[in-house]
Amino acid sequence: MLLITGCGVAADAPATPPPAGVARSETPAPTPSATGAPAGPAASGVPLTDASLGAHTAQPLVQPARVEVPSLGIDVTVAPEGVDATGALALSDDPAVASWYRYGPTPWSTAGTAVIAAHVDSFDYGVGQFARLLDAPVGTEIVTTSVDGRVARFSVQQVSMVDKTGVDWNAVFDRSGPHLLALVTCGGEFDYDTGHYLSNVIVTAAPIA
Protein backbone atom coordinates (compact mmCIF):
# COMPACT_ATOMS: atom_id res chain seq x y z
CA MET A 1 0.00 0.00 0.00
CA LEU A 2 2.64 2.53 1.02
CA LEU A 3 4.58 1.92 -2.14
CA ILE A 4 1.87 3.39 -4.29
CA THR A 5 0.60 6.11 -2.01
CA GLY A 6 3.50 8.51 -2.16
CA CYS A 7 4.43 9.37 1.39
CA GLY A 8 0.97 8.84 2.77
CA VAL A 9 -0.24 6.54 5.44
CA ALA A 10 -2.23 3.68 4.01
CA ALA A 11 -5.92 4.05 4.65
CA ASP A 12 -8.28 1.32 5.69
CA ALA A 13 -11.19 2.56 3.64
CA PRO A 14 -10.86 1.92 -0.10
CA ALA A 15 -13.16 3.98 -2.27
CA THR A 16 -16.03 2.27 -4.01
CA PRO A 17 -16.13 2.78 -7.76
CA PRO A 18 -18.99 5.05 -8.71
CA PRO A 19 -22.05 3.23 -10.04
CA ALA A 20 -23.36 4.12 -13.45
CA GLY A 21 -25.53 7.17 -13.65
CA VAL A 22 -24.35 8.93 -10.52
CA ALA A 23 -23.08 12.43 -11.09
CA ARG A 24 -20.69 14.17 -8.74
CA SER A 25 -21.87 17.50 -7.46
CA GLU A 26 -19.59 20.47 -7.92
CA THR A 27 -20.86 22.00 -4.70
CA PRO A 28 -21.51 19.32 -2.11
CA ALA A 29 -23.09 20.38 1.13
CA PRO A 30 -21.07 20.23 4.33
CA THR A 31 -22.03 17.43 6.69
CA PRO A 32 -25.61 18.42 7.24
CA SER A 33 -27.43 17.41 10.35
CA ALA A 34 -30.94 16.06 10.22
CA THR A 35 -32.44 19.37 9.31
CA GLY A 36 -34.36 20.96 6.50
CA ALA A 37 -36.27 24.20 6.54
CA PRO A 38 -37.89 24.72 9.93
CA ALA A 39 -41.62 24.11 9.87
CA GLY A 40 -42.29 25.69 13.25
CA PRO A 41 -42.22 24.38 16.79
CA ALA A 42 -44.59 21.68 17.93
CA ALA A 43 -46.76 22.14 20.98
CA SER A 44 -44.59 19.72 22.92
CA GLY A 45 -41.30 21.15 21.65
CA VAL A 46 -40.53 18.26 19.33
CA PRO A 47 -38.41 19.65 16.47
CA LEU A 48 -40.24 19.66 13.14
CA THR A 49 -38.70 19.91 9.70
CA ASP A 50 -40.10 20.25 6.21
CA ALA A 51 -39.34 16.90 4.57
CA SER A 52 -39.97 18.11 1.03
CA LEU A 53 -37.22 17.50 -1.49
CA GLY A 54 -36.90 21.23 -2.14
CA ALA A 55 -35.87 21.79 1.49
CA HIS A 56 -32.90 19.45 1.05
CA THR A 57 -31.00 20.90 -1.89
CA ALA A 58 -27.22 21.07 -1.61
CA GLN A 59 -26.07 24.41 -0.23
CA PRO A 60 -23.25 26.09 -2.18
CA LEU A 61 -20.03 26.42 -0.18
CA VAL A 62 -17.56 29.27 -0.05
CA GLN A 63 -14.61 27.43 -1.58
CA PRO A 64 -11.01 28.53 -1.14
CA ALA A 65 -9.14 29.36 -4.36
CA ARG A 66 -5.80 30.70 -3.05
CA VAL A 67 -3.57 30.52 0.00
CA GLU A 68 -0.81 33.02 0.69
CA VAL A 69 1.76 33.28 3.45
CA PRO A 70 3.19 36.69 2.57
CA SER A 71 6.13 36.63 4.96
CA LEU A 72 7.34 33.32 3.50
CA GLY A 73 6.60 34.14 -0.13
CA ILE A 74 4.04 31.36 -0.39
CA ASP A 75 1.25 31.89 -2.94
CA VAL A 76 -0.51 28.77 -4.22
CA THR A 77 -3.80 28.07 -5.90
CA VAL A 78 -6.28 25.74 -4.18
CA ALA A 79 -8.51 23.08 -5.71
CA PRO A 80 -11.31 21.18 -3.93
CA GLU A 81 -10.41 17.50 -3.58
CA GLY A 82 -11.73 14.35 -1.96
CA VAL A 83 -9.83 11.15 -1.34
CA ASP A 84 -7.70 9.07 -3.69
CA ALA A 85 -8.06 5.34 -4.33
CA THR A 86 -6.29 4.55 -1.05
CA GLY A 87 -8.46 6.82 1.08
CA ALA A 88 -5.76 9.46 1.48
CA LEU A 89 -6.36 13.12 0.62
CA ALA A 90 -6.08 13.49 -3.16
CA LEU A 91 -3.24 15.83 -4.14
CA SER A 92 -2.09 17.44 -7.37
CA ASP A 93 1.40 16.47 -8.55
CA ASP A 94 2.11 20.18 -8.80
CA PRO A 95 3.22 21.56 -5.41
CA ALA A 96 1.87 24.98 -6.48
CA VAL A 97 -1.68 23.56 -6.56
CA ALA A 98 -2.90 22.77 -3.06
CA SER A 99 -5.87 20.55 -2.17
CA TRP A 100 -8.64 21.68 0.12
CA TYR A 101 -10.56 18.73 1.62
CA ARG A 102 -13.94 19.47 0.12
CA TYR A 103 -16.03 17.42 2.58
CA GLY A 104 -14.64 19.15 5.64
CA PRO A 105 -14.95 22.75 6.87
CA THR A 106 -13.94 25.71 4.71
CA PRO A 107 -11.82 28.67 5.88
CA TRP A 108 -15.19 30.47 6.23
CA SER A 109 -16.84 27.84 8.39
CA THR A 110 -17.68 28.62 12.00
CA ALA A 111 -16.46 25.29 13.39
CA GLY A 112 -13.96 22.58 12.62
CA THR A 113 -10.65 22.59 10.78
CA ALA A 114 -10.30 23.53 7.13
CA VAL A 115 -7.47 21.38 5.76
CA ILE A 116 -5.34 22.55 2.83
CA ALA A 117 -2.37 20.43 1.76
CA ALA A 118 0.27 20.50 -0.96
CA HIS A 119 3.29 18.45 -1.99
CA VAL A 120 6.56 19.52 -0.45
CA ASP A 121 8.36 18.47 -3.61
CA SER A 122 8.03 16.56 -6.84
CA PHE A 123 10.32 15.11 -9.49
CA ASP A 124 8.75 17.25 -12.17
CA TYR A 125 8.35 20.53 -10.30
CA GLY A 126 11.18 20.51 -7.74
CA VAL A 127 10.88 21.87 -4.22
CA GLY A 128 7.39 23.20 -3.44
CA GLN A 129 6.49 26.41 -1.65
CA PHE A 130 5.03 24.52 1.32
CA ALA A 131 8.59 23.43 2.18
CA ARG A 132 8.93 26.89 3.78
CA LEU A 133 6.12 26.22 6.25
CA LEU A 134 8.52 24.42 8.55
CA ASP A 135 10.15 27.80 9.29
CA ALA A 136 6.91 29.68 10.00
CA PRO A 137 7.15 31.44 13.38
CA VAL A 138 4.12 31.50 15.67
CA GLY A 139 1.97 34.46 14.63
CA THR A 140 2.77 34.19 10.93
CA GLU A 141 -0.20 35.43 8.91
CA ILE A 142 -1.92 33.12 6.43
CA VAL A 143 -4.37 34.64 3.94
CA THR A 144 -6.99 32.54 2.19
CA THR A 145 -9.09 33.89 -0.66
CA SER A 146 -12.31 32.28 -1.85
CA VAL A 147 -13.46 31.64 -5.39
CA ASP A 148 -15.78 34.65 -5.05
CA GLY A 149 -13.11 36.95 -3.60
CA ARG A 150 -13.75 36.69 0.13
CA VAL A 151 -10.67 36.83 2.36
CA ALA A 152 -10.10 34.97 5.64
CA ARG A 153 -6.94 35.55 7.67
CA PHE A 154 -5.33 33.15 10.11
CA SER A 155 -2.42 33.31 12.52
CA VAL A 156 -0.02 30.39 12.96
CA GLN A 157 -0.35 28.81 16.41
CA GLN A 158 1.84 25.78 15.99
CA VAL A 159 4.13 24.06 13.49
CA SER A 160 4.67 20.40 14.13
CA MET A 161 6.57 17.62 12.42
CA VAL A 162 4.75 14.37 13.18
CA ASP A 163 5.84 10.84 12.32
CA LYS A 164 3.27 9.53 9.87
CA THR A 165 2.54 6.49 11.94
CA GLY A 166 1.43 8.77 14.77
CA VAL A 167 -0.79 11.37 13.08
CA ASP A 168 -4.34 11.53 14.47
CA TRP A 169 -6.09 12.31 11.19
CA ASN A 170 -9.50 12.43 12.83
CA ALA A 171 -8.21 15.32 14.90
CA VAL A 172 -6.59 17.04 11.91
CA PHE A 173 -9.81 16.79 9.85
CA ASP A 174 -12.08 17.64 12.81
CA ARG A 175 -15.45 19.01 11.68
CA SER A 176 -17.01 20.18 14.90
CA GLY A 177 -14.39 21.67 17.25
CA PRO A 178 -12.98 25.21 17.26
CA HIS A 179 -12.59 26.78 13.83
CA LEU A 180 -9.00 26.41 12.60
CA LEU A 181 -6.97 26.21 9.41
CA ALA A 182 -4.44 23.41 8.94
CA LEU A 183 -1.79 23.55 6.23
CA VAL A 184 -0.25 20.13 5.68
CA THR A 185 2.75 18.89 3.73
CA CYS A 186 5.55 16.34 4.15
CA GLY A 187 8.98 16.61 5.68
CA GLY A 188 11.67 15.05 7.80
CA GLU A 189 13.58 12.00 6.74
CA PHE A 190 12.99 10.39 3.38
CA ASP A 191 12.82 6.69 2.70
CA TYR A 192 14.75 6.34 -0.54
CA ASP A 193 13.58 2.76 -0.99
CA THR A 194 9.87 3.54 -0.92
CA GLY A 195 9.90 7.17 -2.07
CA HIS A 196 8.17 8.50 1.01
CA TYR A 197 8.85 11.10 3.63
CA LEU A 198 8.46 9.66 7.09
CA SER A 199 6.72 12.67 8.60
CA ASN A 200 4.00 15.21 7.95
CA VAL A 201 4.45 18.90 8.65
CA ILE A 202 1.22 20.28 10.09
CA VAL A 203 0.71 24.01 10.56
CA THR A 204 -2.24 24.91 12.76
CA ALA A 205 -3.61 28.45 12.54
CA ALA A 206 -6.46 30.27 14.27
CA PRO A 207 -8.73 32.87 12.66
CA ILE A 208 -7.71 36.52 13.04
CA ALA A 209 -10.82 38.38 14.14
Next chain:
Amino acid sequence: MRKTLIAGIAAGAFIAAAAALPASAAEGDAQLSVLHAVPGVTVDVYVNGALTLDDFTPGTLAGPLPLAAGTYSVAITASDAADASAPVIGPVDLSLAANGNYTAVAHLDASGNPTATLFTNDTATLAAGEGRLTVRHVAAAPAVDVLAAGSPVITNLANPGESVLTLPAGTVSASVAATGTTDPVIGPADVDVAEGTNTIVYAWGSLADDNLALAVQTIGGLHSNPGGVPAGNAGLVATNKPADSTGLLVGGALALLLAALAITAVRSRVLAKAER
Protein backbone atom coordinates in the same frame (compact mmCIF):
# COMPACT_ATOMS: atom_id res chain seq x y z
CA MET B 1 -56.93 24.60 17.28
CA ARG B 2 -58.84 23.15 20.16
CA LYS B 3 -56.07 21.63 22.22
CA THR B 4 -55.55 24.58 24.53
CA LEU B 5 -57.66 23.16 27.32
CA ILE B 6 -56.52 19.64 26.68
CA ALA B 7 -52.92 20.76 26.93
CA GLY B 8 -53.51 21.87 30.51
CA ILE B 9 -55.36 18.72 31.43
CA ALA B 10 -52.73 16.56 29.81
CA ALA B 11 -49.83 18.38 31.44
CA GLY B 12 -48.89 15.32 33.41
CA ALA B 13 -48.91 13.22 30.31
CA PHE B 14 -46.63 15.75 28.59
CA ILE B 15 -43.84 14.97 31.01
CA ALA B 16 -43.07 11.85 29.03
CA ALA B 17 -42.62 13.85 25.86
CA ALA B 18 -40.78 16.67 27.58
CA ALA B 19 -38.39 14.23 29.17
CA ALA B 20 -37.65 12.96 25.70
CA LEU B 21 -36.31 16.24 24.36
CA PRO B 22 -32.66 16.43 23.33
CA ALA B 23 -31.67 18.54 26.33
CA SER B 24 -32.35 15.58 28.57
CA ALA B 25 -31.02 12.85 26.30
CA ALA B 26 -29.35 10.04 28.18
CA GLU B 27 -26.61 7.62 27.26
CA GLY B 28 -28.01 4.71 25.27
CA ASP B 29 -31.23 6.43 24.26
CA ALA B 30 -32.85 5.40 21.01
CA GLN B 31 -33.57 8.15 18.47
CA LEU B 32 -37.08 8.21 17.05
CA SER B 33 -38.24 10.39 14.17
CA VAL B 34 -41.80 10.46 12.87
CA LEU B 35 -42.75 11.19 9.27
CA HIS B 36 -46.29 12.08 8.27
CA ALA B 37 -46.81 10.62 4.81
CA VAL B 38 -50.59 10.31 4.57
CA PRO B 39 -51.78 12.91 2.04
CA GLY B 40 -54.47 15.40 2.87
CA VAL B 41 -55.03 14.86 6.60
CA THR B 42 -53.69 16.73 9.61
CA VAL B 43 -53.30 14.43 12.61
CA ASP B 44 -52.28 14.26 16.25
CA VAL B 45 -49.75 11.71 17.45
CA TYR B 46 -49.98 10.14 20.90
CA VAL B 47 -47.07 8.26 22.46
CA ASN B 48 -48.07 6.09 25.43
CA GLY B 49 -51.33 8.03 25.60
CA ALA B 50 -49.66 11.45 25.74
CA LEU B 51 -50.20 13.99 22.97
CA THR B 52 -46.70 14.34 21.50
CA LEU B 53 -47.30 15.87 18.06
CA ASP B 54 -50.20 18.29 17.73
CA ASP B 55 -51.65 19.23 14.33
CA PHE B 56 -48.99 17.25 12.48
CA THR B 57 -49.18 18.02 8.76
CA PRO B 58 -48.38 15.78 5.78
CA GLY B 59 -44.81 16.01 4.50
CA THR B 60 -43.45 17.01 7.91
CA LEU B 61 -40.74 15.15 9.80
CA ALA B 62 -40.69 15.31 13.59
CA GLY B 63 -37.72 14.49 15.78
CA PRO B 64 -35.39 12.97 16.43
CA LEU B 65 -36.68 12.34 19.92
CA PRO B 66 -34.29 10.62 22.32
CA LEU B 67 -36.22 7.84 24.07
CA ALA B 68 -35.07 5.26 26.56
CA ALA B 69 -35.00 1.78 25.09
CA GLY B 70 -38.35 0.05 25.41
CA THR B 71 -41.71 -0.43 23.76
CA TYR B 72 -43.88 2.58 23.02
CA SER B 73 -47.51 2.61 22.00
CA VAL B 74 -48.18 5.11 19.22
CA ALA B 75 -51.66 6.16 18.17
CA ILE B 76 -52.46 8.59 15.38
CA THR B 77 -55.80 10.39 15.57
CA ALA B 78 -57.71 13.03 13.68
CA SER B 79 -56.41 16.47 14.66
CA ASP B 80 -59.63 17.32 16.52
CA ALA B 81 -59.64 14.20 18.69
CA ALA B 82 -59.80 14.80 22.42
CA ASP B 83 -57.63 11.81 23.26
CA ALA B 84 -56.06 8.67 21.79
CA SER B 85 -59.17 6.51 22.16
CA ALA B 86 -60.24 6.57 18.50
CA PRO B 87 -57.07 6.39 16.41
CA VAL B 88 -57.12 6.41 12.61
CA ILE B 89 -53.82 4.52 12.69
CA GLY B 90 -52.80 2.16 15.48
CA PRO B 91 -52.25 1.98 18.29
CA VAL B 92 -49.04 0.23 17.24
CA ASP B 93 -46.27 -0.95 19.53
CA LEU B 94 -42.80 0.28 18.59
CA SER B 95 -39.89 -1.63 20.10
CA LEU B 96 -36.86 0.63 20.34
CA ALA B 97 -33.45 -0.83 21.17
CA ALA B 98 -30.77 1.10 23.03
CA ASN B 99 -28.79 3.37 20.68
CA GLY B 100 -31.07 2.46 17.78
CA ASN B 101 -32.10 5.06 15.23
CA TYR B 102 -35.66 4.75 13.92
CA THR B 103 -38.23 6.47 11.81
CA ALA B 104 -41.91 5.70 12.33
CA VAL B 105 -43.83 6.56 9.17
CA ALA B 106 -47.59 7.12 9.01
CA HIS B 107 -48.43 6.34 5.41
CA LEU B 108 -50.73 4.55 2.98
CA ASP B 109 -50.32 0.88 2.22
CA ALA B 110 -50.18 -0.32 -1.38
CA SER B 111 -53.98 -0.32 -1.59
CA GLY B 112 -54.41 3.13 -0.08
CA ASN B 113 -55.31 2.32 3.54
CA PRO B 114 -53.63 4.33 6.34
CA THR B 115 -50.99 2.36 8.23
CA ALA B 116 -47.72 2.86 10.10
CA THR B 117 -44.29 1.32 9.62
CA LEU B 118 -41.23 1.48 11.86
CA PHE B 119 -37.97 1.63 9.90
CA THR B 120 -34.51 1.19 11.38
CA ASN B 121 -32.06 3.79 10.04
CA ASP B 122 -28.54 2.69 9.09
CA THR B 123 -26.10 4.89 11.01
CA ALA B 124 -22.94 2.88 10.33
CA THR B 125 -19.86 5.01 9.61
CA LEU B 126 -19.21 5.72 5.92
CA ALA B 127 -15.85 5.82 4.16
CA ALA B 128 -14.45 9.29 3.46
CA GLY B 129 -16.11 10.76 0.38
CA GLU B 130 -19.16 8.51 0.48
CA GLY B 131 -22.82 9.01 1.23
CA ARG B 132 -25.62 6.55 1.94
CA LEU B 133 -28.90 6.65 0.02
CA THR B 134 -31.88 4.87 1.55
CA VAL B 135 -35.06 4.63 -0.53
CA ARG B 136 -38.37 3.68 1.11
CA HIS B 137 -41.64 2.90 -0.64
CA VAL B 138 -44.52 4.16 1.52
CA ALA B 139 -46.93 5.11 -1.27
CA ALA B 140 -50.25 3.69 -2.41
CA ALA B 141 -48.69 2.29 -5.56
CA PRO B 142 -47.43 -1.03 -6.92
CA ALA B 143 -43.77 -2.06 -6.74
CA VAL B 144 -41.35 0.41 -8.32
CA ASP B 145 -37.89 0.74 -9.75
CA VAL B 146 -35.66 3.67 -8.81
CA LEU B 147 -33.65 5.06 -11.70
CA ALA B 148 -30.49 7.15 -11.39
CA ALA B 149 -29.85 9.16 -14.55
CA GLY B 150 -32.29 6.85 -16.33
CA SER B 151 -30.74 3.52 -15.29
CA PRO B 152 -32.35 1.28 -12.68
CA VAL B 153 -30.34 1.15 -9.43
CA ILE B 154 -33.13 -0.33 -7.28
CA THR B 155 -35.66 -2.78 -8.72
CA ASN B 156 -38.97 -4.16 -7.56
CA LEU B 157 -39.21 -2.16 -4.35
CA ALA B 158 -42.64 -2.73 -2.79
CA ASN B 159 -44.56 -0.90 -0.05
CA PRO B 160 -43.39 -0.86 2.80
CA GLY B 161 -39.90 -1.89 1.73
CA GLU B 162 -36.56 -0.13 1.61
CA SER B 163 -33.27 -0.37 -0.25
CA VAL B 164 -29.92 1.05 0.88
CA LEU B 165 -27.08 2.13 -1.41
CA THR B 166 -23.59 3.46 -0.65
CA LEU B 167 -22.52 6.04 -3.23
CA PRO B 168 -19.79 8.59 -3.85
CA ALA B 169 -21.11 11.84 -2.39
CA GLY B 170 -22.85 14.00 -4.96
CA THR B 171 -26.15 14.75 -6.61
CA VAL B 172 -28.21 11.90 -8.03
CA SER B 173 -30.84 12.58 -10.67
CA ALA B 174 -33.45 10.13 -9.43
CA SER B 175 -36.80 9.04 -10.78
CA VAL B 176 -39.31 6.40 -9.76
CA ALA B 177 -41.12 4.18 -12.26
CA ALA B 178 -43.41 1.16 -12.09
CA THR B 179 -41.14 -1.86 -11.81
CA GLY B 180 -39.81 -3.02 -15.13
CA THR B 181 -40.51 0.32 -16.79
CA THR B 182 -38.60 3.58 -17.17
CA ASP B 183 -41.47 6.06 -17.55
CA PRO B 184 -41.27 8.13 -14.33
CA VAL B 185 -44.22 8.41 -11.94
CA ILE B 186 -42.02 10.63 -9.74
CA GLY B 187 -39.17 12.85 -10.97
CA PRO B 188 -36.61 12.99 -12.31
CA ALA B 189 -35.48 15.05 -9.34
CA ASP B 190 -32.03 15.96 -8.02
CA VAL B 191 -31.29 14.26 -4.70
CA ASP B 192 -28.28 15.48 -2.74
CA VAL B 193 -26.44 12.42 -1.41
CA ALA B 194 -24.28 14.34 1.04
CA GLU B 195 -20.94 13.00 2.26
CA GLY B 196 -21.02 11.25 5.62
CA THR B 197 -24.82 11.36 5.66
CA ASN B 198 -27.64 8.84 5.35
CA THR B 199 -30.07 10.54 2.98
CA ILE B 200 -33.42 8.77 3.31
CA VAL B 201 -35.86 9.34 0.48
CA TYR B 202 -39.51 8.34 0.87
CA ALA B 203 -41.81 7.84 -2.09
CA TRP B 204 -45.23 8.68 -0.63
CA GLY B 205 -48.74 9.63 -1.63
CA SER B 206 -51.10 7.82 -3.94
CA LEU B 207 -50.72 6.85 -7.56
CA ALA B 208 -54.51 6.76 -8.01
CA ASP B 209 -54.88 10.25 -6.54
CA ASP B 210 -51.97 11.55 -8.61
CA ASN B 211 -50.17 12.99 -5.58
CA LEU B 212 -47.01 10.88 -5.43
CA ALA B 213 -44.06 12.86 -4.03
CA LEU B 214 -40.65 12.49 -2.42
CA ALA B 215 -39.90 13.28 1.20
CA VAL B 216 -36.35 13.48 2.54
CA GLN B 217 -34.79 12.82 5.93
CA THR B 218 -31.06 13.19 6.55
CA ILE B 219 -28.90 11.75 9.33
CA GLY B 220 -25.44 13.36 9.33
CA GLY B 221 -22.23 12.84 11.22
CA LEU B 222 -21.55 9.37 9.80
CA HIS B 223 -18.36 10.47 8.02
CA SER B 224 -14.82 9.25 8.38
CA ASN B 225 -11.70 11.17 7.37
CA PRO B 226 -8.84 10.82 4.91
CA GLY B 227 -6.28 8.33 6.19
CA GLY B 228 -3.22 10.33 5.27
CA VAL B 229 -1.67 13.20 3.32
CA PRO B 230 0.95 11.85 0.87
CA ALA B 231 2.53 15.21 0.18
CA GLY B 232 5.98 14.59 -1.26
CA ASN B 233 7.87 12.00 -3.23
CA ALA B 234 11.23 13.35 -4.37
CA GLY B 235 13.20 13.69 -1.15
CA LEU B 236 14.46 17.13 -2.15
CA VAL B 237 14.02 18.57 1.33
CA ALA B 238 14.78 15.41 3.26
CA THR B 239 16.74 15.81 6.46
CA ASN B 240 18.65 12.64 5.62
CA LYS B 241 19.67 13.60 2.10
CA PRO B 242 22.73 11.76 0.79
CA ALA B 243 25.86 13.80 0.07
CA ASP B 244 25.44 13.83 -3.70
CA SER B 245 21.97 15.33 -3.40
CA THR B 246 23.22 17.92 -0.92
CA GLY B 247 25.52 19.04 -3.71
CA LEU B 248 22.46 20.44 -5.43
CA LEU B 249 22.27 23.11 -2.78
CA VAL B 250 25.89 24.32 -3.14
CA GLY B 251 25.58 24.51 -6.88
CA GLY B 252 28.03 23.75 -9.66
CA ALA B 253 27.36 22.00 -12.91
CA LEU B 254 28.94 18.74 -11.82
CA ALA B 255 26.96 18.66 -8.58
CA LEU B 256 23.75 19.35 -10.48
CA LEU B 257 24.52 16.53 -12.85
CA LEU B 258 25.23 14.14 -10.00
CA ALA B 259 22.03 15.21 -8.29
CA ALA B 260 20.05 14.66 -11.44
CA LEU B 261 21.52 11.20 -11.77
CA ALA B 262 20.70 10.45 -8.14
CA ILE B 263 17.13 11.61 -8.58
CA THR B 264 16.77 9.55 -11.73
CA ALA B 265 18.03 6.54 -9.84
CA VAL B 266 15.56 7.12 -7.03
CA ARG B 267 12.75 7.61 -9.49
CA SER B 268 13.60 4.35 -11.24
CA ARG B 269 13.54 2.50 -7.96
CA VAL B 270 10.23 4.05 -7.02
CA LEU B 271 8.71 3.23 -10.39
CA ALA B 272 10.06 -0.29 -10.21
CA LYS B 273 8.43 -0.77 -6.84
CA ALA B 274 5.20 0.85 -7.91
CA GLU B 275 4.90 -1.59 -10.77
CA ARG B 276 5.11 -4.61 -8.54
